Amino acid sequence: MSTATQMPWMMAPETYLQPWQDFYAKLLAMPKVIEVMRRTRVGATPTRPVYREDGLRLLEYETDAPRKYRTPLLLVFALVNRPYILDLKAGKSVIAHFLGAGFDCYNVDWGTPTPGDRHLALEDYVLGYMDHCVDVVRRRCGVDRVNLIGYCMGGTMSAMYTALRPEKVRNLVLMAAPVDWSTKDSLLALWSDEKYFDIDRMMDVYGNAPAEWLQVSFQLLRPVANLVEKWVNLYENLENEKFLEDFFAMETWLNDNIPVAGEIFRQFVKYCFQRNLLIQGKLTIGDERVDLRNVRCPVLNLVAQHDHLVLPSQSTPFNDVISSTDRKVVSFPVGHIGLAVSSKSHRDLWPSVVQWLGERSEPLTG
Amino acid sequence: MASNPFGSLPGMNPFTSFWTDFFSKMVAAGITPATPPADMAEQLRRSFFDSMSKYCDEFMRSEAFLQAMKQSMDNALAWQASMNQYLQKGLQAAQMPSRADSEQLVAMVRGLEDRLFSRLDSLAERIEKLEKAASRGEKTERTRSKS
Numbered sequence: 001m002s003t004a005t006q007m008p009w010m011m012a013p014e015t016y017l018q019p020w021q022d023f024y025a026k027l028l029a030m031p032k033v034i035e036v037m038r039r040t041r042v043g044a045t046p047t048r049p050v051y052r053e054d055g056l057r058l059l060e061y062e063t064d065a066p067r068k069y070r071t072p073l074l075l076v077f078a079l080v081n082r083p084y085i086l087d088l089k090a091g092k093s094v095i096a097h098f099l100g101a102g103f104d105c106y107n108v109d110w111g112t113p114t115p116g117d118r119h120l121a122l123e124d125y126v127l128g129y130m131d132h133c134v135d136v137v138r139r140r141c142g143v144d145r146v147n148l149i150g151y152c153m154g155g156t157m158s159a160m161y162t163a164l165r166p167e168k169v170r171n172l173v174l175m176a177a178p179v180d181w182s183t184k185d186s187l188l189a190l191w192s193d194e195k196y197f198d199i200d201r202m203m204d205v206y207g208n209a210p211a212e213w214l215q216v217s218f219q220l221l222r223p224v225a226n227l228v229e230k231w232v233n234l235y236e237n238l239e240n241e242k243f244l245e246d247f248f249a250m251e252t253w254l255n256d257n258i259p260v261a262g263e264i265f266r267q268f269v270k271y272c273f274q275r276n277l278l279i280q281g282k283l284t285i286g287d288e289r290v291d292l293r294n295v296r297c298p299v300l301n302l303v304a305q306h307d308h309l310v311l312p313s314q315s316t317p318f319n320d321v322i323s324s325t326d327r328k329v330v331s332f333p334v335g336h337i338g339l340a341v342s343s344k345s346h347r348d349l350w351p352s353v354v355q356w357l358g359e360r361s362e363p364l365t366g
Numbered sequence: 367m368a369s370n371p372f373g374s375l376p377g378m379n380p381f382t383s384f385w386t387d388f389f390s391k392m393v394a395a396g397i398t399p400a401t402p403p404a405d406m407a408e409q410l411r412r413s414f415f416d417s418m419s420k421y422c423d424e425f426m427r428s429e430a431f432l433q434a435m436k437q438s439m440d441n442a443l444a445w446q447a448s449m450n451q452y453l454q455k456g457l458q459a460a461q462m463p464s465r466a467d468s469e470q471l472v473a474m475v476r477g478l479e480d481r482l483f484s485r486l487d488s489l490a491e492r493i494e495k496l497e498k499a500a501s502r503g504e505k506t507e508r509t510r511s512k513s
Contacts, residue, residue: 115465116472187426196436198443205447207469220426224419232411 026238033238040248043084044093047107051136055111058133060104060140061087061095068102071170071361072141074134075107078153079125079260080214082253083107085340086151089249092341097350101358103147106137108154110258118207118262122160123286125264130161134168145170145297147357151340152176152310153268159318160278160285163294171360173300173353175339176307178314179292180279181272186311187221192273199269209265211257221308250341279317292318298326298360300353302339309336326360384421388413 051058075095077083086107087095098105108130113120137146148169150158155177162169184190191197203209219226237243277283283290301319303312312331319327332349334342339349391413425431457464 116469118469119473119476187423190427190432191435193432196432197439201443202439205443205450207465222419223422224415228418229415 026235029239032241033244036241036244037248040245040252042089042249042252043087044090045087045095045099050106050140051133053129053132055113055117056129056133057109057111058136059107059109061099061107063099065099066102067104068364069358069361070141070143070364071145071147072104072106072137072143073098073147073149073357074137075105076130076148076150076154076158077108078151079110079264080153081258082256083109085253085337088253088341089245092246092249092346094340094350097346097354098357101354102364103357103361104141106133108133112258113208113261115207118203120261121263122267126157126161126285127164127288130157131165134161134165138168143362144168147171147173147361149173149175150177152336156272156278159292159295160283160290162297163290163292164285164288166294166296169297170362171298171300171357172295173302173357174315174318175302176304176310176315176336177301177318178272178310180314180317181276182279183313185313186308188309189273191217192269194274197269199266199274203262203266206262208259208262211259214260215255215257218309279321292321293323295322296324299324299328300356301327301329302349302353303329303331304336304339305331305333306338307336384417387420388417391417
């Protein structure tokens with residue numbers, strides 16, 4: 001069909017017809033979009049709870065893969081979202097890598113704090129819940145020490161736990177775990193500054209950190225990407241079923257927010273974000289001082305290069321203050337959540353992490 | 367040269383720098399009126415979103431925004447505190463339990479739990495010591511009877 005027209009000031013027909021055709025094609029794809037949305041399921045691997053304490057559940061992942069290592073793996077996620085991000089869907093599951101390699105995998109589901117949980121502090125979470133979970137895993141697997149993987153705030157808590165109970169941790173892997181808030185380069189650190197944020201007053205009024213407030217805060221860190229670009233990309237990919245499956249799985253998790261217990265949130269903001277006590281060795285949990293130099297086990301520190309939530313400068317200093325001789329920082333070109341869900345991470349990063357951990361774990365003999 | 371009447375308005379500098387950045391990105395991408403590339407719309411959109419993101423980030427780091435955020439938070443907290451107080455008084459007048467009452471109950475139960483566990487731990491320690499002493503006593507008896 002010739003694109004020349006009799007009247008040169010008129011647009012060629014396909015110039016204005018094509019966008020309309022695209023629009024109608026997307027309209028016709030809507031039933032498929034709704035179908036994908038309705039059948040979205042998150043959490044690829046079946047689990048069963050093996051321990052409960054208050055609202056917490058310790059989940060064991062079930063698998064038919066043969067077990068090759070005695071040393072089990074305990075994953076600790078942050079308190080601000082659900083932990084199934086580490087097992088989001090088939091092809092985007094960190095857990096699947098370790099199960100396939102022969103590890104026993106456990107995940108801590110912190111549960112949803114109620115208003116009565118507002119007084120739960122770092123001491124309750126790190127020296128209480130986490131320690132009890134570690135003891136349960138040690139008992140079930142018949143080992144003295146476990147492998148610990150901590151993600152984001154869960155990584156910070158894992159670092160604290162390893163410093164306080166080094167005899168129970170064989171290897172430590174951190175994923176985008178902040179430990180040093182000396183610079184205010186990230187927006188989150190800037191907004192949390194005590195000049196602009198009265199955390200004590202907020203916790204006195206609200207009790208727990210509200211889930212909706214946390215979600216809005218995270219969205220506002222990248223308003224254009226989260227509020228505009230995301231939906232433009234969705235519109236452009238309405239006919240791409242694979243894209244839709246990934247999109248709705250992520251949206252399920254992103255909107256599955258939970259509140260954070262008031263006292264631990266207050267301590268995190270005040271003692272970590274505002275006063276940066278952890279990296280200085282001045283943070284106390286209960287009666288014990290957290291000295292990161294007590295971390296002597298092998299450490300693998302995974303850092304996301306394009307992380308806007310936890311900047312690399314907030315994670316990498318951990319390796320400079322610990323006493324471990326076997327320690328490594330791996331900086332990977334993804335964002336904060338991309339460490340767990342991006343195709344690039346699952347193709348290039350996690351196989352090497354599994355190998356690193358396998359070399360340092362006790363094999364199953366006999 | 368006439369002065370810019372808009373230049374003194376608050377927030378104009380980031381605004382003008384956003385549009386300057388946007389147009390410079392367009393030129394860098396080769397998008398000029400004379401040479402529109404095939405995927406012009408997408409490149410335009412990309413440039414616009416990148417510039418907008420950068421502008422938003424700069425704005426959210428500005429003192430004006432931070433103070434506005436603090437003010438907004440203070441107002442929200444003041445309103446919520448008043449609401450909490452009002453509801454507390456209303457529930458008390460109606461002799462109904464409030465959230466503060468249930469939080470107090472939970473704190474009492476946790477305190478009780480801590481005291482009980484602490485007592486159990488000390489009892490367990492004492493039993494362990496007694497068992498060790500008893501087993502040492504048995505060993506001594508056996509040694510004496512053998513000799």
